[in-house]
Amino acid sequence: MEGEIEPVDCASASKPPRLEIPKVPDDSEKPIAIKRLKDVEICVPIVYGTMAFHLGRKASESQSHRWTVYVRGATNEDIGVVIKRVVFQLHPSFNNPTRVVESPPFELQECGWGEFEIAISLFFHSDVCDKPLDLYHHLKLYPEAESGPKSTKKPVVMESYNEIVFPEPAEGFFARVLNHPAVVVPRLPAGFVLPTPVPIDSVHGKGRGDTKNHPLSHWFMNFSEADELLKIASARQQVQAHIIKLRRELNMMNGLPPPPNPASGHDYA
Amino acid sequence: MDAKDILGIPKTQLPTTQEKKSRPQKEPQRKPDGISREVYALTGGLAPLMPSIDVSQLKKRPPSDEKITWQWLPFTNSARKDNLQLYHWVRVVNGVPPTGDYSFAKYNKSVDVVKYTDEEYEKYLTDPMWTKEETDQLFELCERFDLRFIVIADRFPSSRTVEELKDRYYGVSRAILIARAPSPTDVSGHPLVKDPYNVSQEVERKRALSMVLSQTKHQERKDAEVLAEAKRITDSRMASRAAEEPEMPVASHVGSESADRAVVLGDTVSPSSNIQLPSATVVPSTSIIADSASTLASLRMLRVYLRTYALEQMVQAASSSAGLRTIKRVEQALQELGVNLKPKVPTKAVCAEHLELRKEILTLLNLQKQ
Numbered sequence: 001m002e003g004e005i006e007p008v009d010c011a012s013a014s015k016p017p018r019l020e021i022p023k024v025p026d027d028s029e030k031p032i033a034i035k036r037l038k039d040v041e042i043c044v045p046i047v048y049g050t051m052a053f054h055l056g057r058k059a060s061e062s063q064s065h066r067w068t069v070y071v072r073g074a075t076n077e078d079i080g081v082v083i084k085r086v087v088f089q090l091h092p093s094f095n096n097p098t099r100v101v102e103s104p105p106f107e108l109q110e111c112g113w114g115e116f117e118i119a120i121s122l123f124f125h126s127d128v129c130d131k132p133l134d135l136y137h138h139l140k141l142y143p144e145a146e147s148g149p150k151s152t153k154k155p156v157v158m159e160s161y162n163e164i165v166f167p168e169p170a171e172g173f174f175a176r177v178l179n180h181p182a183v184v185v186p187r188l189p190a191g192f193v194l195p196t197p198v199p200i201d202s203v204h205g206k207g208r209g210d211t212k213n214h215p216l217s218h219w220f221m222n223f224s225e226a227d228e229l230l231k232i233a234s235a236r237q238q239v240q241a242h243i244i245k246l247r248r249e250l251n252m253m254n255g256l257p258p259p260p261n262p263a264s265g266h267d268y269a
Numbered sequence: 270m271d272a273k274d275i276l277g278i279p280k281t282q283l284p285t286t287q288e289k290k291s292r293p294q295k296e297p298q299r300k301p302d303g304i305s306r307e308v309y310a311l312t313g314g315l316a317p318l319m320p321s322i323d324v325s326q327l328k329k330r331p332p333s334d335e336k337i338t339w340q341w342l343p344f345t346n347s348a349r350k351d352n353l354q355l356y357h358w359v360r361v362v363n364g365v366p367p368t369g370d371y372s373f374a375k376y377n378k379s380v381d382v383v384k385y386t387d388e389e390y391e392k393y394l395t396d397p398m399w400t401k402e403e404t405d406q407l408f409e410l411c412e413r414f415d416l417r418f419i420v421i422a423d424r425f426p427s428s429r430t431v432e433e434l435k436d437r438y439y440g441v442s443r444a445i446l447i448a449r450a451p452s453p454t455d456v457s458g459h460p461l462v463k464d465p466y467n468v469s470q471e472v473e474r475k476r477a478l479s480m481v482l483s484q485t486k487h488q489e490r491k492d493a494e495v496l497a498e499a500k501r502i503t504d505s506r507m508a509s510r511a512a513e514e515p516e517m518p519v520a521s522h523v524g525s526e527s528a529d530r531a532v533v534l535g536d537t538v539s540p541s542s543n544i545q546l547p548s549a550t551v552v553p554s555t556s557i558i559a560d561s562a563s564t565l566a567s568l569r570m571l572r573v574y575l576r577t578y579a580l581e582q583m584v585q586a587a588s589s590s591a592g593l594r595t596i597k598r599v600e601q602a603l604q605e606l607g608v609n610l611k612p613k614v615p616t617k618a619v620c621a622e623h624l625e626l627r628k629e630i631l632t633l634l635n636l637q638k639q
Contacts (some may be wrong), residue, residue, distance in 0.1 A: 043617065129573045146434040161614050162470075163576035219616045235606035239629045246270045246636045 021228045035171045042081050042166040042174065043184040045074035047223065048120060049159030051216055052141045055111075056152035063111040063143045068216065069118050070107030074161060074223060077182035078209035080104035082128055082164070089119035103208030115139050122164070125200050133164060155216075161223040169193055180212075336363050346370075348377035382412040383442045391446045399437055403427065411438060432471050439466035494590060501589075505563035512566060560586035577611065580620045587628050597633060625636045 052067035059065075071086055072080045086106040090097040091114070099108050120135040140158040151230070163184075176197040177183040190195075211217060343360045345352060347370050347397050359366055385394060385408075390401060410421045416438075422431045443461045450456040457463065484492070564586040568579055600610055608626065612619045 041493060045616070124573070131572055133573050133575065135575075163616060164573060165576055165579065166573050167571065223614045225616045225619050228609070228612055228614050228619050231606075231608055232612075232626055234620065235603075235608050236622065236626050236629060238606060239633055241603075243629065243633050243636060246633070250636065250639060264286065 007139050018169040033117055033192075036168045037188075040169060040170055040174070040186055040188070042169045042177065044079060044164040044166075044182060045078060045161070045184065046073055046164060047074050047220070049137055049157065049162050049221075050139045051155045051157050051219060052139070054141075055157045061199070062113055064113045066109065066111050066222060067139060067141065068107055068109045068139060069120070069137065069139065069212075070105065071120060071122065072107075072211045072214075072220075073182045075181065076164075076211040076214070076217065076220070078179070079105055079106070079182050080209035081177055081180050081182055082124060083122050085123045085126045087121040087123065087132075089121070105211050105214065113141075115141050120138065125174065127170055127198075127200065135160075135162070155219055156192050157219050157221060159221045159223075172198060176200070195260055237241075279294075287531055334402050337361070342366060344371055346374055348374040380412075381413045382408060382416070383445050384408075385441070385445055387444065389448065393448045394441050396437070398433075404437065404441065405435060406599055407437060408441075432475075435471070436468045475581070497590065501563065505566065508563055508566045512570070560589055576617065576620055578614045580612070580615060580623065583620075583624050584627055587624065588631065591631060595631070598634055599627060599630050602634075603627070 048069075048071040050067055050069045052065045054065055055063065069088055071079070071083070080103060083104070083106065085100060085102045088099045088101070088108050090099060090110070090114075092110070095112075101108060116139055118139055119136050120137060122133045122135070124130075124132070137160065138158070140156050145154050151224065171194060174185065175194040176199070178185055178194070178197070211220075214220075307440070335388055338361050339358050340361050341356055342477050343353055343354045345361075361367075371523060390404070394404065395401075396404075406426065407421070410424055414420045414424070418431050418435055422429065422434055425434065439461065446456050447453065447460060562581060564582050568574060568582060588599065591599075604615055608623070612623050
């Protein structure tokens with residue numbers, strides 16, 4: 001996944017990404033202008049969702065499930081390199097419904113009985129982006145099928161795959177995450193000079209931020225783009241075949257002189 | 270809670286266990302206290318939203334000190350000229366009937382139509398197109414029908430158009446107004462003097478209005494398309510121009526490139542829509558590219574976004590020229606092909622392919638229309 005060549009939108013690969021230097025802000029605290037890389041996209045694939053275990057005999061009326069809501073890297077790498085903290089906004093019936101998680105793994109465990117929508121706000125490091133990104137996830141406690149006696153061993157898992165895209169990343173950010181496994185970074189042309197990366201101060205000195213050996217990792221869903229790509233490619237082939245067939249038929253029909261068009265006398269413009 | 274207990278402990282042979290098993294799992298498992306289970310099942314555990322009204326409060330009326338009777342009394346209407354006397358029920362308070370005119374008399378309003386004398390006519394109002402009799406008739410009708418020109422035109426003895434009648438009426442009123450005014454400056458603020466009635470403009474306006482209203486669906490769609498196209502092009506031009514401002518001249522290349530592309534495409538649209546091309550796919554595809562360019566530009570403005578959001582924006586841009594029905598058909602086609610409407614694994618490649626697929630389906634649908 002590293003070093004994937006970015007198909008640049010409008011320029012050929014030989015053109016170096018341009019630098020955008022915005023006007024110096026009036027704020028005297030930041031006299032240094034941020035250099036950004038145009039036509040370069042940094043992408044962080046993530047998976048976010050919930051996992052709920054029924055408490056079985058230990059369940060009470062108000063707490064029938066123990067569930068976890070989390071945001072993880074799609075390949076279980078440490079996304080703390082990009083994300084500084086995550087704020088989970090729970091249902092108002094919880095104590096302190098605004099829960100802040102300052103270090104990876106970005107997750108939260110709670111007990112409850114009801115399903116509701118959880119708002120997840122991702123806050124990035126200062127050199128990445130100063131605006132948070134919001135995600136929404138519906139907490140699912142009950143499985144689709146009626147499975148009879150509920151198992152306390154098998155959780156109800158609901159995960160969504162998505163990718164965070166930074167369209168014009170700052171040079172410093174780029175340099176810092178260049179070789180990190182959680183981040184998809186395009187290859188820059190040879191000879192491009194980047195500043196030396198400045199490590200960000202992270203809260204989690206000890207403990208790992210990746211989720212590869214997470215206790216629940218064997219319940220994580222697998223997201224493979226290959227299946228979807230195949231499906232879409234075959235669909236496209238079918239549609240393209242239809243189009244060719246129709247175009248051929250139309251051309252044959254249009255071999256005759258075109259019928260008089262009743263609307264052709266209208267020239268309002 | 271009971272349901273769980275019953276399910277967890279098998280063989281408590283109550284017939285109710287069967288129903289409880291099939292109850293949908295989504296009910297919260299709180300045991301209801303204070304209300305019976307049936308009520309709970311009906312209301313779903315929520316309290317009624319309306320505060321209940323105390324019935325004894327409803328029919329109380331304030332005790333009144335006055336003696337009120339209702340009497341059948343005659344009345345006259347000042348709006349009538351014939352002194353007709355009718356009867357109606359009247360609310361009499363302590364033996365005193367209400368005073369004042371009939372309450373609906375105040376609605377009898379009419380327009381002040383100018384009245385000119387014969388001399389004034391001779392002096393100011395003669396007109397080669399209008400005889401005095403005609404003008405008099407016109408004014409009489411105006412007064413009678415409160416300036417409802419459609420009715421007046423219908424009743425007018427010789428056939429004149431509404432615009433001609435209006436022109437004559439307003440022209441005469443204006444001339445009289447100016448003639449009677451002590452000095453020209455007094456009346457110069459009057460709307461009749463400031464903005465005189467313009468016959469040719471009115472005729473033209475009504476003609477254009479009727480043309481617009483009688484457009485066929487086909488023409489309407491075409492006009493809407495062209496207008497939307499023009500708007501998109503100006504928007505994308507403005508977006509790229511706004512993006513250019515804070516950047517250095519070096520960087521402005523990229524902005525103007527996309528703007529140039531949009532401009533080039535925009536120029537090709539107008540001539541092509543005049544020439545009736547056999548393949549209608551040219552027009553939608555060029556407008557789609559112009560749209561996508563502006564969407565890409567606006568996405569680049571954001572510092573961060575989700576891949577799914579970007580896909581949604583691009584899909585919207587691509588189907589902006591399509592109606593709601595077409596969009597539904599695209600979604601139907603996707604389902605038939607076994608493709609998720611929203612990709613389960615939205616990577617860059619998957620999203621790009623998905624977008625292309627949608628565009629191809631649109632092309633196919635457009636072709637099928639022919």
